[in-house]
């Protein structure tokens with residue numbers, strides 16, 4: 001069955017071309033930001049004072065300094081130099097949209113006039129942030145509001161890490177209070193591989209945010225080559241594979257990249273990941289009424305996942321204007337869940353937070369409400 005928003009291969013190629021041009025634009029207009037530096041490469045007054053790198057990192061990532069003026073243990077002349085050469089905040093403006101469930105959608109204005117988003121989710125025992133790796137997304141999944149925006153550009157390392165810092169500044173706690181990160185906001189992180197990875201390396205650096213890689217989740221729509229490359233990085237991250245359908249035909253209807261990457265290749269890459277990383281993988285499955293919620297699809301999903309160390313998250317579809325989709329009913333989701341569980345597949349239903357402010361899974365669309 002064709003969905004109204006299924007992009008043709010040609011339009012995917014066009015969007016990739018646009019992506020290249022947009023990346024060129026972004027790199028030409030980028031502003032020097034201290035967060036773009038890896039820790040070993042942070043600017044210091046002189047190589048003799050290498051310890052200043054640690055001091056600078058402490059101010060930025062542990063204390064959440066918003067200005068070089070606050071860094072009182074750095075020499076005044078050096079602070080003034082930093083002030084002239086660098087900025088810390090990569091955003092021109094920030095808007096907050098607070099949901100009834102206390103999660104907060106952040107809309108960031110970037111230096112080139114584009115925008116991106118992140119979501120802060122406070123829980124009793126932890127603070128979690130959902131970060132974006134791009135402006136919009138080139139993957140164009142038919143059920144995702146971000147995909148409908150098309151691709152703006154990749155975010156820089158400063159713009160990815162800056163989301164964590166800006167959230168901590170606005171919420172009023174140090175950045176190191178954030179212990180859980182999910183790269184599941186706008187964009188396919190594995191298509192912004194270099195910046196996503198360097199940001200993750202800074203998050204887990206003990207001199208910076210000192211996060212456990214086990215609490216960092218990276219979601220992908222299923223790009224086998226990049227999945228293997230990431231597996232070779234030696235990081236114990238959590239991989240979330242957005243599968244959304246067990247059969248090629250349905251997958252192609254809702255995920256354009258499925259035309260390029262058959263399911264068998266993705267499942268091979270998943271096995272490779274498990275060999276290398278030896279960690280449970282989250283399988284994300286958005287429940288779309290009449291599209292991917294039939295019991296035969298549950299049975300096929302069971303076959304596909306047999307023998308793998310996985311956990312399936314069934315996500316009721318979060319609606320957005322003119323999406324052309326609706327969520328499976330509670331009863332259908334319960335039946336689907338029961339079918340998987342009966343065959344020993346670990347499964348749960350994951351209700352998204354922030355639906356009233358457009359912050360839920362698949363809803364990020366730069367809305368101003």
Ligand code: SF4
Pocket residue numbers: 137138139140141144145146147148185186187188221242362
């Ligand atoms: S679901 Fe993820 S990969 Fe697909 S369009 Fe949305 S942001 Fe991109």
